Amino acid sequence: MYQGIAFRTAFLLTGSAADAEDAAQVGFVKAWSALPRFRPGAPFRPWLLRIVANEAHNRRRTSGRRAALQLRATAARPPDDAAPSPEGAALGRENRAELLRAVERLDDRDRDVLACRYFLELSEEETAEVLGVRRGTVKSRTARALERLRSEMEVRT
Amino acid sequence: MSELERALDLLGQELDVPEAPDLVLAVRERLEPRGGRVRERRRLVLAVAVAALAVLGATLAIPEARSAFLRVLHVGGERIEIVDELPEIAAADLESTLGDRVTLDEARARSDFGLRELDAAPDRVYVGEHGTVWFLYGSPESVRLLVAQTPLLSVDEPALRKKVADGGTRVEGVRVNGARGLFLSGDSHFLFLVDERGNAVEASARLAEDVLIWDEGGVAYRIEGDLTLNEALGVAEELREG
Numbered sequence: 439m440y441q442g443i444a445f446r447t448a449f450l451l452t453g454s455a456a457d458a459e460d461a462a463q464v465g466f467v468k469a470w471s472a473l474p475r476f477r478p479g480a481p482f483r484p485w486l487l488r489i490v491a492n493e494a495h496n497r498r499r500t501s502g503r504r505a506a507l508q509l510r511a512t513a514a515r516p517p518d519d520a521a522p523s524p525e526g527a528a529l530g531r532e533n534r535a536e537l538l539r540a541v542e543r544l545d546d547r548d549r550d551v552l553a554c555r556y557f558l559e560l561s562e563e564e565t566a567e568v569l570g571v572r573r574g575t576v577k578s579r580t581a582r583a584l585e586r587l588r589s590e591m592e593v594r595t
Numbered sequence: 596m597s598e599l600e601r602a603l604d605l606l607g608q609e610l611d612v613p614e615a616p617d618l619v620l621a622v623r624e625r626l627e628p629r630g631g632r633v634r635e636r637r638r639l640v641l642a643v644a645v646a647a648l649a650v651l652g653a654t655l656a657i658p659e660a661r662s663a664f665l666r667v668l669h670v671g672g673e674r675i676e677i678v679d680e681l682p683e684i685a686a687a688d689l690e691s692t693l694g695d696r697v698t699l700d701e702a703r704a705r706s707d708f709g710l711r712e713l714d715a716a717p718d719r720v721y722v723g724e725h726g727t728v729w730f731l732y733g734s735p736e737s738v739r740l741l742v743a744q745t746p747l748l749s750v751d752e753p754a755l756r757k758k759v760a761d762g763g764t765r766v767e768g769v770r771v772n773g774a775r776g777l778f779l780s781g782d783s784h785f786l787f788l789v790d791e792r793g794n795a796v797e798a799s800a801r802l803a804e805d806v807l808i809w810d811e812g813g814v815a816y817r818i819e820g821d822l823t824l825n826e827a828l829g830v831a832e833e834l835r836e837g
Contacts, residue, residue, distance in 0.1 A: 445615035455613045455775045456768025462615075466622040508611040534606055541606075556600065557607035584599060591599075 440483065443558070444490045447568070450553045451494035453505030461497055465490030484560070484567035491568050498546075506542045509535055540590040548583035555580055613775040690735040694723020702728045703837065708746045708814050712837040713830065717742070738804070740830065741819040747810060767824065769807070771816075771831050776809025778824045807831060
């Protein structure tokens with residue numbers, strides 16, 4: 439039920455499958471130990487993901503680096519897109535690759551908030567819980583991160 | 596939502612994120628030492644939090660751990676346990692753990708998957724447990740390279756082999772032909788065959804060299820020998836369907 443999202447969260451934060459698996463495993467174990475402190479009625483998913491994200495951050499800090507994310511070899515076409523020409527498909531893919539490279543150039547704080555909001559599709563509340571900040575901070579950090587991302591993209595074009 | 600946000604949404608769907616591994620066993624085993632002391636409420640919530648991960652009963656039955664687990668990983672049909680102390684067992688000779696010695700043509704005929712081969716023909720070929728085809732380069736007494744290919748019946752299949760390594764073994768996550776893999780190097784580790792009930796067969800234990808393990812297209816691959824990671828990746832790249 440939660441292992442997919444836990445692993446994906448850790449992978450997006452570390453860029454390493456082995457680190458992500460380890461972080462998710464340890465995250466579940468720590469969540470288990472921390473269950474007496476879990477507030478009844480509170481949403482479980484963001485609480486669990488925060489523990490997993492902390493573990494992922496620890497591994498990222500220990501290794502001193504984060505592997506860059508990659509696009510799938512054959513990326514899915516958006517459902518509402520008409521079939522693109524080969525040139526169009528290549529261009530679309532190149533644009534997405536460029537966007538990903540720009541995301542990777544952001545600092546960890548900006549990148550993490552974008553990963554939570556857009557790659558994990560977490561709500562602002564969930565993102566706040568996972569990153570251990572207030573909801574208002576998520577809003578302002580997301581806006582700043584998007585602005586920096588726009589600048590990164592403009593510098594390269 | 597701005598155009599940039601829509602682009603990020605789409606990008607999120609196109610990221611190359613590996614399939615989530617089955618975490619249930621690993622989590623259970625990390626928790627088991629505390630099992631006798633858990634309270635009922637926590638046990639109940641665990642059922643929600645962890646048992647919801649998957650079906651516990653269908654997973655591999657592991658014999659009692661001889662030492663503390665530091666880490667458990669799954670890849671390429673193998674369950675890799677990093678423990679604080681290796682078991683004290685006599686290692687079997689290599690050839691007895693590989694299976695029937697056959698010709699390369701027989702191996703091709705007996706394998707019902709796209710058997711991959713290197714440019715150079717192996718010195719010996721074996722077909723063993725779970726339909727594993729082993730290519731041995733060198734001799735059993737002096738192995739230069741050992742390549743194994745095992746068809747996987749399903750992604751949820753229990754481990755085919757179990758590896759026990761101590762904390763001195765280095766584990767690196769790697770990508771092999773786009774698939775998730777692991778490279779284990781450093782201290783030697785034991786490799787066991789696993790019986791049909793999922794138990795490690797102690798008599799099959801042998802000391803293994805550095806190894807690159809990954810699964811791709813429903814086949815588990817392992818490349819073992821005195822190799823660096825780059826050399827092992829080079830062998831993996833050269834491995835092609837004959």
